[in-house]
Amino acid sequence: MESLDNIAMLAPSIEPNFKKKFWKFLSRWYGENGFKYPWRKSPTPYSVLVSEFMLQQTQAETVVPYFLAWMEKFPDWESLAKAQEKEVLRAWEGLGYYSRARNLHRIAVMLYHERKGELPSDPEELMKFPGIGPYTANAVASLAFGRKTPALDGNVIRVMARLMNINQPIHKKETIRTIFQVVDSLMQGEAEASLFNSALMDFGRAVCKPKYPRCFACVLKEMCKAKQPELLPLRTKIEIEEKKEKIAIIREDDRFWLQQANSNQNRYRGLWLFPYFDPDVMEEKAPLFFLRHSFTRYKILLEVCEASWNKERLKMMPIEGQWVKKKEIFSLPLPSPHRKIWLQLLSKDETNKGP
DNA sequence: AATTCGGGGAG
DNA sequence: CTCCCAGAATT
Numbered sequence: 001m002e003s004l005d006n007i008a009m010l011a012p013s014i015e016p017n018f019k020k021k022f023w024k025f026l027s028r029w030y031g032e033n034g035f036k037y038p039w040r041k042s043p044t045p046y047s048v049l050v051s052e053f054m055l056q057q058t059q060a061e062t063v064v065p066y067f068l069a070w071m072e073k074f075p076d077w078e079s080l081a082k083a084q085e086k087e088v089l090r091a092w093e094g095l096g097y098y099s100r101a102r103n104l105h106r107i108a109v110m111l112y113h114e115r116k117g118e119l120p121s122d123p124e125e126l127m128k129f130p131g132i133g134p135y136t137a138n139a140v141a142s143l144a145f146g147r148k149t150p151a152l153d154g155n156v157i158r159v160m161a162r163l164m165n166i167n168q169p170i171h172k173k174e175t176i177r178t179i180f181q182v183v184d185s186l187m188q189g190e191a192e193a194s195l196f197n198s199a200l201m202d203f204g205r206a207v208c209k210p211k212y213p214r215c216f217a218c219v220l221k222e223m224c225k226a227k228q229p230e231l232l233p234l235r236t237k238i239e240i241e242e243k244k245e246k247i248a249i250i251r252e253d254d255r256f257w258l259q260q261a262n263s264n265q266n267r268y269r270g271l272w273l274f275p276y277f278d279p280d281v282m283e284e285k286a287p288l289f290f291l292r293h294s295f296t297r298y299k300i301l302l303e304v305c306e307a308s309w310n311k312e313r314l315k316m317m318p319i320e321g322q323w324v325k326k327k328e329i330f331s332l333p334l335p336s337p338h339r340k341i342w343l344q345l346l347s348k349d350e351t352n353k354g355p
Numbered sequence: 356a357a358t359t360c361g362g363g364g365a366g
Numbered sequence: 367c368t369c370c371c372a373g374a375a376t377t
Contacts, residue, residue: 055372062363062371096361099375133374153372201372210370211366266376267360295361336362358377365369
C-alpha cells in the first residue's frame with residue numbers, strides 16, 4: 001500500500017496520459033448524467049455565491065425551491081444589501097444554519113458599500129468574507145470566475161480518497177492538502193474548471209456514494225485503487241441526547257406573545273419564537289399537542305400548551321418579548337418547529353370557526 | 356481536534 | 367430508526 005507521502009510526491013507528476021483518460025471518462029459521464037440545477041443555468045458571481053451558501057451541508061434537491069424563490073426576491077447584490085435582516089431570514093426559513101443567511105447579507109452590504117458590488121475572484125481574498133471557507137472560496141473562484149482551482153467538498157474528498165486508496169481519516173488536514181494537490185494536477189488540462197469541479201462533485205454524489213457506492217456503474221473503475229468492498233474509515237459515532245421542552249402559547253384576541261432569539265446566542269439568532277413555558281410567570285391553561293423534532297445530536301419532544309401570564313409575578317420580573325398580531329406572524333422568520341406550531345394553531349382556529 | 360449550528364431526504 | 371448532506375466558525 002502506498003503511503004500518503006508517496007502519493008503527495010507523485011501528485012505534481014501524474015502522467016499526462018492518466019490525466020487525459022481521467023477527464024475523458026469523467027466528462028463523458030457528466031455529459032450524460034450531470035445534474036441540471038437552476039444555479040447552473042446562467043451563473044453569475046452573485047447567483048453562485050447564493051447557491052453555494054445554501055448548499056453548505058444541505059442537499060441539492062432541498063435547495064432548489066429556496067434558490068429560485070431567493071433569486072426572485074433578491075435578484076442581485078443591491079437588492080440583498082438593501083433588504084432588512086428580517087426579510088432575509090424569512091427567505092431562508094426552513095433551511096437551517098441561519099448564520100449562513102446573516103453572513104450572506106453582511107457580504108452583500110460590504111460589497112455594496114466598499115467594492116462597487118463586485119466579488120474578488122481570488123480564493124484567498126474570498127476567504128476573508130464571513131461564511132466563506134476553503135470549499136466555498138474555491139467553488140466560487142472556479143464556478144463563477146473560471147479559475148482552475150479544486151473545490152473539495154465532501155463528495156470530491158470521498159472520490160479521491162477511494163481512488164487513491166487513502167486509508168486514513170479523510171478529514172485530516174494533511175490528507176486534504178494531498179487531495180488538493182492531486183485534483184489540482186488532474187484539472188490542469190483541457191478541462192474547464194467549472195465543468196471539472198461540477199463533474200467530480202456530481203460523480204461523487206451519484207456514483208461514488210458514501211455508503212453503497214455504485215462501483216458496478218463506475219467509469220473510473222479501472223483507475224481506482226480502493227480495496228472494495230472495504231471502503232472508508234468510519235466516522236466516530238455521536239450520542240443522541242433526548243430532551244423535553246415545553247412551549248407556551250399566550251394569546252390575547254388576535255395577538256400572540258413572541259420573542260426574538262437572544263442576540264448574543266448563535267442558535268436562531270434574529271428569528272422569532274414562541275416562549276418556553278416558565279412556571280414562575282405563567283399559568284398553564286390547557287395542553288394542546290406534542291411535536292417532535294431533531295437536529296444534530298438532539299431529539300426533542302416539544303410539548304405545546306396554552307398559557308396565560310401570572311400578572312402578579314410578572315410585575316416583579318420583566319420578561320422579554322412582545323405581542324405580535326396574527327397577520328404579522330406570517331412575515332416573521334420562525335424556526336421550522338415553531339412554524340409548524342403556528343400552522344397547527346391556525347388550522348385549529350379554522351376548524352373552530354367552522355359552520 | 357472536537358463541537359456547534361438545522362433541517363430534511365434517503366434507505 | 368440512522369446516516370448524511372456542494373462546510374464554516376468557535377472552542
